[in-house]
Amino acid sequence: MSRIQIYARIRPGHQRCERFEASANSISLKTGYERDALFSKSPAAKHEFTFDQVFEESASQEDVFHKVALPVVDQFLLGYNGTVFAYGQTSSGKTYTMEGSARKYAERGMIPRVLSYMFEELEKRTGEEWSVHVSYMEIYQDVGFDLLNPGSRPGSLMVTLPKVSVGEGPGGEVAVRNLSSHLAANEEVALSLLFQGSTCRKVAETSMNQCSSRSHSIFSITLTTRVSGSEVVTRSKMNLVDLAGSERVAKTGADGRVLQEAKHINLSLHHLEHVIVSLQHLARRGTPQSRLSSTPSSNKRLSSSHDHRPPTTTSTTRRGESRSSSSPNPDIKASHIPYRNCLLTLVLKDSLGGNCLTAMIATVSPESPNVWETISTCRFSQRVAAISNKARRNEELDDKALIKKLKLRVAQLEEEVLALKASPGSILPSKALDEASRTSCHQLLNSYLHGQTRDLVEEGINTLPLVQECFKVLRDIVIHALGMGNSPTADQTHTGKGGASGSGLAPHTKQRKYKTSPHMVAMEKT
Numbered sequence: 001m002s003r004i005q006i007y008a009r010i011r012p013g014h015q016r017c018e019r020f021e022a023s024a025n026s027i028s029l030k031t032g033y034e035r036d037a038l039f040s041k042s043p044a045a046k047h048e049f050t051f052d053q054v055f056e057e058s059a060s061q062e063d064v065f066h067k068v069a070l071p072v073v074d075q076f077l078l079g080y081n082g083t084v085f086a087y088g089q090t091s092s093g094k095t096y097t098m099e100g101s102a103r104k105y106a107e108r109g110m111i112p113r114v115l116s117y118m119f120e121e122l123e124k125r126t127g128e129e130w131s132v133h134v135s136y137m138e139i140y141q142d143v144g145f146d147l148l149n150p151g152s153r154p155g156s157l158m159v160t161l162p163k164v165s166v167g168e169g170p171g172g173e174v175a176v177r178n179l180s181s182h183l184a185a186n187e188e189v190a191l192s193l194l195f196q197g198s199t200c201r202k203v204a205e206t207s208m209n210q211c212s213s214r215s216h217s218i219f220s221i222t223l224t225t226r227v228s229g230s231e232v233v234t235r236s237k238m239n240l241v242d243l244a245g246s247e248r249v250a251k252t253g254a255d256g257r258v259l260q261e262a263k264h265i266n267l268s269l270h271h272l273e274h275v276i277v278s279l280q281h282l283a284r285r286g287t288p289q290s291r292l293s294s295t296p297s298s299n300k301r302l303s304s305s306h307d308h309r310p311p312t313t314t315s316t317t318r319r320g321e322s323r324s325s326s327s328p329n330p331d332i333k334a335s336h337i338p339y340r341n342c343l344l345t346l347v348l349k350d351s352l353g354g355n356c357l358t359a360m361i362a363t364v365s366p367e368s369p370n371v372w373e374t375i376s377t378c379r380f381s382q383r384v385a386a387i388s389n390k391a392r393r394n395e396e397l398d399d400k401a402l403i404k405k406l407k408l409r410v411a412q413l414e415e416e417v418l419a420l421k422a423s424p425g426s427i428l429p430s431k432a433l434d435e436a437s438r439t440s441c442h443q444l445l446n447s448y449l450h451g452q453t454r455d456l457v458e459e460g461i462n463t464l465p466l467v468q469e470c471f472k473v474l475r476d477i478v479i480h481a482l483g484m485g486n487s488p489t490a491d492q493t494h495t496g497k498g499g500a501s502g503s504g505l506a507p508h509t510k511q512r513k514y515k516t517s518p519h520m521v522a523m524e525k526t
Contacts, residue, residue: 003388004352005052005359006381007068010366011093012057017368026050027364029375049378051362061100065113068361072238073114075357076223077121079234079393083241083351084110087380088363089373090245090252091209097361098242099198111194111219111240118221119187130225133181134190136197137164140215141264142343146179147197147217161200166346174349181222194219204261207252214261216268216344217242231401235394239351243269243344246373271341272348273380278337279353280386357391360384415464433465441469 008027019030028048053067072082086094100109122130136147144164162178169175184190202214219240226233244265247254254262339349350356362381364374433441444461447453461470 004384006385007053007361008051009055009363010057013367016366020366022054068359069110072357072359076236076238079236080391081356082238083356083358085241086361087243088377090247092363092365094363095213115190127228132184133222134184134193135179135181135220137218138215140202147200213244216244231398233398268342268344271345275345276383280383283386356389412463419464441466445470
């Protein structure tokens with residue numbers, strides 16, 4: 001089991017809040033007022049959060065890629081599923097982290113860098129067959145849309161995105177229907193598909209961001225590899241998720257269509273946090289509390305991702321625990337994970353507690369007006385850190401190779417059945433052996449005649465054509481022994497040169513000579 005890795009990235013701001021402090025692996029914030037104030041809204045509190053790494057404002061896109069995405073991509077190339085997702089409030093830099101900016105080449109985001117690194121590594125592999133398919137899905141107001149449908153190409157007058165349906169298969173796996181998958185033969189094709197889908201995403205101007213993403217996006221890469229000549233196929237999938245940012249409607253002043261979008265975004269993130277809390281309860285029942293949980297007692301309050309009210313000193317119980325404790329059997333509700341509450345949580349089912357290696361990057365703002373949003377984002381990341389996934393290598397037999405092998409075996413069995421049913425003396429049609437099979441047969445027979453092999457059937461001489469080939473070789477040996485007094489080896493009958501060069505054996509291998517038996521001499525005199 002592998003724990004979800006969590007990282008934090010601080011958005012460059014005009015002025016960092018004095019109560020905001022950050023180190024290499026932690027973020028701390030101070031809230032409230034001092035006790036000596038005459039009218040204090042809340043007592044002073046210090047919130048500390050621990051991460052695997054915290055990226056300062058000066059961190060480059062390359063630094064973020066190498067620390068967050070590169071370990072997941074390396075395992076993805078080996079056959080493991082992977083997910084990297086960005087979470088944070090609106091206008092905190094999630095889309096910039098995942099997709100980057102078109103102003104400079106150095107400002108490429110995580111997705112373009114993943115594609116570039118992946119194809120660079122795949123081109124180094126020799127003796128291996130591989131194929132890459134990509135898909136791009138958007139979740140807008142809890143409805144899935146295909147961003148790479150041919151009808152959604154840039155330049156078309158009417159952009160109609162087909163809807164995508166998501167459900168659960170018989171084994172509990174996530175089944176996505178009506179989502180197109182496109183073959184990407186190289187990096188240029190993959191980047192073109194990424195740009196095509198990005199231009200079709202829903203964006204709007206808000207008071208905090210001129211180009212705010214109003215939907216969640218999931219860019220999926222499916223890699224299929226197979227060693228040449230092998231029947232084992234490895235299929236792995238990587239999801240690069242850009243979540244829409246949570247926002248306080250009272251703060252942004254949204255109305256109309258933007259208000260409806262904000263409601264659906266906050267509701268889907270609330271359901272996502274509900275899933276995280278349920279998984280956290282399961283982890284606590286099986287293992288001790290994670291080292292990445294927040295330290296102060298006021299941090300233990302479980303609020304939704306869009307609830308930014310200051311915590312009170314008396315609210316120390318967790319919302320999930322208080323609900324489950326009222327049930328007669330707490331394990332009944334605690335063991336249920338509400339993945340099906342919304343489309344986002346159902347799509348991310350494998351990424352959260354399933355067969356996947358997952359990394360999360362939390363984007364936070366250090367400015368004073370966004371203190372409570374930053375605390376909420378950090379609390380969410382601490383809950384995610386308590387979840388452990390069960391990643392395994394995805395290997396399976398190739399259907400075409402398996403069918404071909406079974407057909408060959410059926411043909412062999414039909415020949416054996418025909419041979420058993422045939423009357424004595426009848427001639428049965430047999431399939432001609434290729435050169436490789438004849439060479440292998442002669443090598444095994446030669447080893448058998450030299451006493452190196454005890455049973456030819458165990459070594460693979462178990463079909464009618466192979467048995468017939470062995471009898472032909474033995475017949476040639478006997479005829480040669482009756483005519484010349486010395487019999488050739490099985491390899492000599494195959495090559496016709498009296499040597500072992502055609503058998504694949506070493507030239508200096510000593511060949512045994514077979515003298516004629518008294519029975520053969522008596523038969524010759526008569």
